[in-house]
Amino acid sequence: ITSANNLLAALIDNHIYWGNELGLDPSKVSWRRVMDMNDRALRQIVVGLGNNGQTREDGFDISVASEVMAAFCLATSLKNLEERLGNIIIGQKFDKTFATAKEVLAAPAMTALLRDAFQPNLVQTLEHTPTIIHGGPFANIAHGCNSVIATDTAMKIADYVVTEAGFGADLGAEKFLNIKCRQADLHPDAIVVVATVRALKMHGGVPKTGLDKESVQAVRDGLANLVCHVENVQKFGVPAIVAINHFTSDTEAETAVIKEACEKLGVPCHFCDHWANGGAGAESLAREVVQMADSGRAKFAPLYPDELPLETKLRTVAKEIYRAKDIDLQPMAQKKLALFEAEGYGNLPV
Template sequence: MSQFSDIEIARAADKLPIQEIGARLGIPAADLLPYGHDKAKVGQRFIDGLKDRPDGRLILVTAINPTPAGEGKTTTTVGLGDALNRIGKNAAICIREASLGPNFGMKGGAAGGGYAQVVPMEDMNLHFTGDFHAITSAHNLLSAMIDNHVYWGNDLEIDTRRIVWRRVVDMNDRALRQITASLGGVTNGFPREAGFDITVASEVMAILCLATDLDDLQRRLGDMIVAYRRDKTPVFARDLKADGAMTVLLRDAMQPNLVQTLENNPAFVHGGPFANIAHGCNSVIATKTALKLSDYVVTEAGFGADLGAEKFFDIKCRKAGLRPDAAVLVATIRALKMNGGVAKADLGGADAEAVRRGCANLGRHLSNLKGFGVPVVVAINHFSGDTPAEITAVQDYVREHGAEAVVCRHWAEGGRGVEALAEKVVRLAESGAASFAPLYEDGMGLFDKIDTVARRIYHADQAIADATVRQQLHAWEAQGYGHLPVCMAKTQYSFTTDPTLRGAPVGHDVPVREVRLSAGAGFVVAVCGDIMTMPGLPREPAAERIRLSEAGHVEGLF
């Protein structure tokens, strides 16, 4: 166990100038747009010149369902990237940017931890290169243009009761979930109900992470549905002539960010859509750029494999033409014990039997991943209190299910502590065993796609929805949206829609409360259960502990 906190370890890092990191990938200094000495954006002109290069091998890191005990998916992603470089592979990692909401709330940052981190940690977890601010500004520009259009005569005949475009802010602020806008008299417009989502839930965020270039970005922005008329015909962002100005605001944000790990290996950190309401992966342009520049690219997907990996495969890989070569399924002994019924306060005690019970959750994810035709290895993210009997219980269980579980000590030892996993990943990726295929075909009906995910990934008896939801899906199919993939919005804590049901529940249904069309991003969102697009702060938010020290250093980030 390290005696130093994550932020202390990050601050002590021996960073290289970002131009040296770029040079390792063959990026000329002239094609890097530096933000200080240790981070830069990769220029679009350079990216455009990579199209004819072959791709490296793509490795997905995912995890069991998250618990308060922690799983360490990002830490494993970083550690594996470092380990691949240690064993002689030219490897890069691709992860998401951090949102200010979780940073100041409860979850913390998104840069890894211990000796498997991406740096500069403070910058990454705060304003970074301003991408989220640009997305917030572009989103709210469209919001302003909608209300302005209505104010000046409403030529598009927008039904103000059917404006579906909300505003966003990159902060957890429950007071803004539902508001009344335009109060204060005639000069302020027409009063109506409105609300805010967190920036990572914006469709603009999802679009930026799926677009391939600026032209594709603008087309997708124009395709967004912002409101409906009284006859229920849609009003698009391009109808308001907003797509051009929004693209201008997003021009720099569209370029991937290059930073480094503690071991001075390249890391692309770009985008960060919610893994509930959107697809929870870093940007397509960052992943594709890394694949052109590296032999191996290690990336992650948000939350557990039932959400993040499924969306990575069925949305990101499907739309971007990516073919993953292997997957890493992360678990901790502590999280498995929670899935086996142990309370968080009692996790310190050895309990191999609880671990074996909790392995049911691990086994279901393992089976699901194999169903996509991708070979899988399990990474046991090691904690100092893990006992040999508990570790053996996991390894035996995984072996019985046709895979291997490797103990990883990257948090304490960096890349050196995960070389065994790197060797296993290389063997899997280079074996040619991958035969990736999405879960369903494009031509399947929208509700059938939802039901397929519910049955095959959540192991539910069925998906259920009332007539209104089904009619809406049929209407979208008639309008030409039936080919789109579905994006399941449900709790990350369980295979069910009940966050308290851990393990591998059976005998449950998946109720679809409502459906939303993200026409620009290119998917249909199925909202299952209670999903918040604007989180709130906990009783004791992390913000209470974040401050500047007397030396001017940030303290309290994690």
């Protein structure tokens, strides 16, 4: 990922250096370099010094934040990966139109660098369950899910596939359902929302130093967070199950409050201790997931259709998932959205 990203960065600067046939505006190049290290001093730099090209501001991001990672994880084949890489916007030209990676002839070479990495990694759990680990785009700027190729591979060789959909039903799951499932034509049959008593107590106002002490009221107050996550995933038409990672400091009174809340929501709740007992500690959860997946209850649909304007899509996510009253787009944001739609990107998920 790092090499492919930085190859594109080098090709952009090389193109500008050797005549800039495309008319790239050096001040509007948006493609940044990456490295697999968090080095704050390199976040904003100047490149091209010493007569080595057009002097301009640039910077390094961490590798997993690269758009190459996002494209890599959404690609369905090497051909599709090359197409996605070619469509990456690298900046603007002097005529204010977007420039893409294919215009600097970067996509074939980037794909060649990624060819072997595109094969999913097969590992196993301590109990010898096959597990595929492949890709990891940042959820705060990308879709936060593993690769489509990994999920497709798993679905071809297993009866049931469990995939992590990123962190939280307001970040990872929303993007898994609205972006990855839409792009890859996936239709989930069941969703497991995972929580802990400790997390609920922290949501209820207990400081980290007091989480080992019983606090039924804090759990009750913190349940508003869990309820919101469950309601979020239910908006996609998929039945949900709550799984509580059950630790030794949890008390019966605290877990009883969670059971009561889940009953009111109409969702099953399982207390799991697989952290201590392996698969046996989550067997009841697994059996209910299988039963739910086989029930045919899921009627999955993304939160919004492709044809809605980008602003309406943003408003839908903000109001339905984050419970905002509305969104307030500043003039620059409105201008950018209008430009995206004019360039043909209006049918994409946000």
